[in-house]
Each structure stands twice: as structure tokens, then as C-alpha cells.
Amino acid sequence: NSNSIANGGPCGVQVPEGGWGWAVAVAFFLVEVCTYGTLKSLGVFLQDLMEEFGESNSRVSWVFSICVFVFTFTAPLSMMLSNRFGFRPVVVMGGILISLGTITSAFSSSINDMYISVGVVSGLGCCFAFLPTVTLLAQYFSRQRALVTSVASSGESFAIFAFAPALFALKKHIGWRYCLVVLGTFQASVIGCGLLLRPIIIEPEPLKEAQHSDSLPLKQRMRLDFSVLKDGAFIWYSLFGLFATLGFFAPQLYIIELSKSRGVEAGVASYMLSVMAGAEIFGRLSIGVVLNKVPCRKTLVLLGCVILLCLVLVAFALVWEFWGLVVCCALYGYFMGTVSSTHIPMLAEEDVVGIEKMASSVGVYVFIQSFAGLAGPPLGGVLVDVTKNYGAAFYSCAAGMGLSAICLAL
Template sequence: MPFSTSGGCLGPCVYPAVPDGGWGWAIAATFFLVEVCTYGVIKSLGIFLEDLIKDFGESNTRVSWVLSICVFTMTFTAPLSTVLSNRFGFQPVVMTGGFLISLGTITSAFVNSIDEMYITLGLVSGLGYCLAFLPTVTILAQYFDRRRATVTSVASSGESFAMFAFGPALTALKRHIGWRYCLMLIGVLQASVIGCGCLLRPIVIEPQREEPPPIPEKQQQPSPSLKRLQTTYDLDNEQTRTSISSASEDSRGSEDSGVTSLTASSTDMRAVSAAPTETKALMMEWEEQGSASVPPTPLKRLDGEVEVALGDTRRPSRAKLLDFSVLEDPAFICYSLFGLFATLGFFAPPLYVVELSKSRGVEENMAAYMLSIMAVADVCGRLSIGAAMNRLPCRKTLVMLGCVVLLCLVLVAFTMVWEFWGLAVCSALYGFFMGSVGSTHIPMLAEEDVVGVHKMASSVGVYVCIQSFAGLAGPPLGGVLIDATENYGSAFYSCAVGMGLGAVCLALVGPARAATRRRAVGTQGCPSCSPDNTSSQDDEQPDFLEVDLAPDSISPVKQAGSCRDTAGAL
């Protein structure tokens, strides 16, 4: 698809329609690397859980707060990320996020207490994760339409590859250099997000306009009777043009759209709406010439002035920095509650699965492979869900609902299995369904069943902010259960309960959207229920101003040309 650029090689990409590719492939590769450096690192921090407990002499609950604060900061500051992206653009925001991620991770290697790590890895890196991840996934959804689900699923597999590589690698590396130097190496790798931010070129959609064929000069010459008719209308409606011109100037001076000012002059319009005798005679003469088109309108010379008056309404308004109006949408509320409860099961299992395996008799080296098994299955899940959503004839929210229900059952199975192979099977199933849900729950906002692509950029921050509270409570809740029962399997119960509640809320999204549409149709079908009915009777009367502002209104000269074209064709 052809496109143009402005502002240099890293400026906006201009397309006539959503490209479903183009520079979007570079955005997808960027998102892959951002996933590696954000969620891939977060879900691999469980490798250092035992080391932090021993070095700082803290409990599971205290150490798990590091991940909780990081996730909470990442999600709670999502509205800030949305506001900054809409105000300054995606590129500077993501570059700033990459710097904060690297800074927080590297400084975490020099802390002397778990409280200091709450600040470095929890607050600083958590804010960086938010600024880097959300703008990237948002702009990726804008570059794709038909392939959105597939591309997002494949690009988000960077998280899975990171878990697959980081699990065994960091386990072996920390034995030689310790966990502090491992964090320093991770921080250096995360600095690559700064370069990724430069590639997030904004997209501009400018549909191509087809220019009408030029009209021959002979056909543009009006007849003498039409000239007399136009002159008469100009004289008869001088007062009307003056009132509209002044209203247009007033609207431009007050930065108003001009619609109110033009409507206010409707009294003057009705005052001159009765055509004089001379005008009626000319109209009869014009009709006798064989014209079959609509009679000329008296505002022919006002077209330019009306365009100026209405010019502000035709310009694309700046997108809202943050759209809290989505909280009035029942479907969005149900979907946000799904994200809130489901987040309880997003981060705790990768954090505790290694220690759970050790407590079930699995050797430390083999226990680290549980993360790798999750990662491989996660990739398969992301690829499968993209193909399934594009091909299955049912709603995409129903496909996700099935994955959430199965994920809930797998979390319960973690508490019932022992030894390596049982845990490996559960890890594989968890990774598959977790990849299916994790790669699509944010892009799913672009579907019409939720909010639609036109509101995604401003609503994603609100959605992720609501998720933040579950991200804050999830790992500590699991830590409290582990300290109370001395059983790592108890942490998976809280995850299963949260995922089950999320499934219930997700099932209500479709009925909530259907109810909203029925109310909208009912309001349109009942004129007495419409808020426009509260307007005055004068505004409801279809005077000739409304007719003249219609797109099909044309001047006598243009009508004459049209008549001659028809006659010539016959």
C-alpha cells in the first residue's frame, strides 16, 4: 500500500487506509523486543526469590512485595502513560520508559535492604515498564486491522522467549557471578528499549479523494435568463447574506463552530423566505427552458462563507488525553472487572512455580525448566489464539472466555500434582492458555464488543489502571497463604478463585453490549425520548437555510451546466 512520510525518516507514516503491514512490521518487531525487556523480565524474577529471602532475611510475603509494587506501579500509572502519549507522542514516552527500566534494574543490584528494592525495582522500573509497554501495544493495534489478532499474538511472544531463555540461563549464571551482577546484565539489556522508542512512528490515515472531471467552458456559461434569476436572488437576499456573514465572523472570533450563529439568524431567513413576484416569474421562465433539476437556491454566493463558518467543525479535533467516559459503558465495566480478577492469576504462578517444584521433590536444576516449559507453551498459545480468532465464526470474546475457564481449571490442578512430569504438564497447559489470554486481553479493547478501535487509545489507560489493584494484591496474597500454610500450592488457590471471577465478568460483556445497543435503537425509534426534542420549535422548522446547507444544494449556474450535460447526452 503506498504511503508517504513527513518530518524525516522517523516522522509520521501517512496511509490512505489502515495498512495491515507496511511500517507496522517494524512496530511488531519493536514490540517483540519490548516484551522481552518488560514482561519477560518480570516473570523471570522468581528465579531470585530464594536468594533475596536468604540475603535480606525476609519472609516470602515481604519479598513478594517487590514484584507487587512493580506490577502495581506499571498498571496504576497507565493513565499517565496515556496522557503523555497523547500529549507528546509515543516516541519520547517509550524512550523515557526504557531509561527508567534500565536505571531501576541496575540500581537494584546495589541495594542493601528489601525496602530499597521497593523503590528501585518497584517504583522506578515499574514506571518505566508502563511508559514503554502501553504506548507500544497501542500503536501496534493502529497499524493493523484484519491481521491485528495474529500480529499481536506473534509479537507478544517475546515475553515467552525471554522466559524460555532467562530461566535456565540466569539460574546457571547466578551461581558464578551472583544475583546482583545478573540484575546489572539485565539492566544493560533493557537499555535497548530506548532505541526501540525511536522506531514508533505515528500513523496518519488520509483517504485519497477523487477529483471530479473538469467541466468544459461552454457548459459553464449560464443563459441570460439564469443570469437575471441569479441577480434577482442576490438582491432579494442581501439582508440574509449580511446576517449570515456577520454570524460567521462572530463565530470565527469566538472560536465557535458557527452552527449556533447560523441557526440564530433563522428569523431573518424566514422573513425573506417568500419570493417576490419578479423572482417567481423568472422561476417560471427558467422552468419553461426545460430544466429538470431542482430550482436554484438563494445562497449560491454564500457557499464560501458557510464553509468558513463551519470550518472548525470539519477540522479533526484533538483526541482526548484520557477518556473516562468509557466508565459509563456497561460492557467496558464488565471487561475491566474481568481484567481486575484475572490479574490475580497472571503473575503469582511464574513467581512461585520454581519453589513449588522444589517442595514437590524436583531438583533445583530441573525446577528451573518449569519456566522454560511455560514459555514454549506460551508461544504456542499466542500463535494459536491469533489464528483461532481470525477463523472461528463466533465472537472473539467467547474464544477468550473458553481460554479463561480452562486456565482456571489448570490453576486448581497445580495443587493436586506431584513430581516432575505432573508439574510439567500443568506448566505446559498454564503457559498455553496464559499465552492465549495474555496476548489478547489488551488488544481486545479494539473490538466493537468492548469499546472499539476509535476509543482504544484513550481507554487502555483506564483499563490497565483498574488492573493495577489486583496486580498489587496478587503476589502478596499468595505469600501470606504460603507463610500461613507452609505450602506453595496454596498460592495457586487464590489465583484460581480470581480467574474464576474474571470468567464470570467476561461472560457478561456480550449481554451488556447487546443491552446497550437495544437501548440506543429504542431511543432512536422514539422521537419523544430524543434529547433533541428539547430544542425550540424554531430550530425544528426546516427553513430554507437547512436546505441550502445540504450537500446536494447547488447554484443556478451549476444547475444550468448540469441540464446542458443531460441534454447533450440525450
């Protein structure tokens, strides 16, 4: 373990500013590619799965919903195992599970098989890989935390930008099943990411004796801290995360079919995901720079981005031509990048829980999100099946994002 500590942390907390943290940032970039990046690219296979298994939109969307639910619901387990055995073995196990789940899904004989392989196995692997890595990365930086985590999290966007058209082209030659085998093999790279992790110890600065005595002991800080549920700021922030999750996954899942339903050719429609991803990269990078410079509370900047994201989701349901969809995809990608790259690291801010409690509270926060992750895509699928209009799915996303903005404002 690296115990070298540098000054500069908030409220008297000593954290490194870089060092091995840059290697952790590279690992987190690749973990983002193999978790959120691949998950959000699976919308390419939505129509294939419907045709292969003769299922409806809502039934197929449960594959993604179960994966997101397990991803977030098992967050407390992921953090408890990380605090007990260390970040490295948990992330390595996550890489094994992600790869195993995706590869075995290629041999599914029914949609129920994919509920287990992609939904449960890969979902658990994603949680084991993602949370320990992002938590450790946030502990390596203080002044540059927002910028570094934003840049590193752009791995998700790069993955969607590259994978969507690549998988669409590849499945024409080898079919969707072999595409999943290729994807699962690539996801095994998370195992190497886990081996790069080097945990650190966050220690309070020896300021005043009174301040020091109020600090949580190290072992207590590293456990899951359900006492944060008594903190009003954390409760409202968790409700923000809960409702925002309704808009995190359904747009990527349905944008291709929405575009096709409005006259866009199938091959061109797959590039809508790439437009989203390209804009999301700029969103992630720019929000990191902005948060490093703004004098106001960073949560206020996040609130502004959430409100604009809500308006863009409404616009998706209102536009009916190619360039309107392109503009909506670009705006959604940009603001999605600003929100998705900052909402978890924002827990380290003192007006939420602070850096000392982040490791113990992040599991609770993501656990609360899990229920919206389970409901989001199927809710959109039901609305599509009932209305026969893919735009209806975006209304449910906008409603969730609007509620999240209210909670964040409170």
C-alpha cells in the same frame, strides 16, 4: 508521521495494514522481552532475596507486586504523556527508567531499597515502554491485528524460556547482584525500540454524513476517555481484567519453589519456567490464527481460554509429582499465552470499545487492573507463609481467574 491510510478498518475506520507497522511489531517484541519477560523471570531470585535480606515470601513478593502495581496504575499517565509529547520520547524514557531501576537494585542493602528501584522506578519504566508500543501496534493493523499482536507479544515467552535457566546458571558464577546488572544493561535496548516508533493518524472513512458527525474529534479520541466508564461492556471487561490479573504473575513467581517443595531438584525446577514459556509461545501464535478465522465474537473465544486457565491453576495445587507439574506448566503456559496476548488488543473490537476509542481507553483499562496486580503476589505469599504449602498460592490465582470468567461472560 506516516499519514498513508488503507481501507479495511472496522466500522468505517481507516487503518494501515502493515507498512511501518512491521517495524513497530519488532519493537513491541523486544519491549515484551524487557518488561513482562524479565519481570516474570525474577522468580529465579526469590530464594536468594529471602536469604540475603532474611525476609519472608510475602515481604519479598512485594517487590514484584509494587512493580506490577506501578506498571498498571500509571497507565493513564503514560497515555497522557504519549498523547501530549508523542509515543517515541515516552518509550525512550521508559527504557532509561527500566534499565536504571534494575541496575540500581543490584546495590540494594535491604528489601525496602528494592521496593523503590525495581518496584517504582522499573515499574514506571515498564509502563512508559509497554502501553504506547502496544497501542500504536494495534493502530497499524485491522484484519491481521490479532495475529500480529499475538506473534509480537511472544517476546515475553521467549524471554522467560531463555532467561530462567540462563539466570539460574549465571548467578552460580557471578551472584544475583551482578545478574541484575547484566539484565538492566540488556533492558536499555528499549531505548532503541522507542526510536523505531512512527505514530499514525486514525481517520474515519467518509461514509455517511450522519455517521461522520457522530465520530469523536481526533484530539478528543487521543485523550484519556473516562466516559467509557459509563459503557456497560467496558465495565464488565475491565472487571474481567481486574480479577484475571490475580493469576497473571504469582504462578511464575512461585512455580520454582513449588517444584522444589515437591521433590524436584533446584536446577531442574528452573526449567519449569521454560516449559511455561515454550508452551506460551504456541498459545500466543495459535490464538492469533484462531481469532483471524472464527466467525463468532472473539470475546467468546477469550472466555473459553480463561475458563480452561482457571482449571489448570486448580490442578497445580493437586499434583505432587514431576510429570504432573510439567503437564500443568505446559497447559498453563499455553492458555496464559492465549489470554495475555489478546486481552489488551481486544479493546479494539467493536463489542468492547472499538479502534477509535482504544488509545483513550487503554490507560483506564490497565489502571483498573493495577489493584489486583498489587494484591496478587503478596496474597499468594501470605497463603504460603500461613499454610507452608506453595500450592496455596495457586488457589488464590484460580479464584481470581474464575471471577474474571464470570465478568467476561456478563
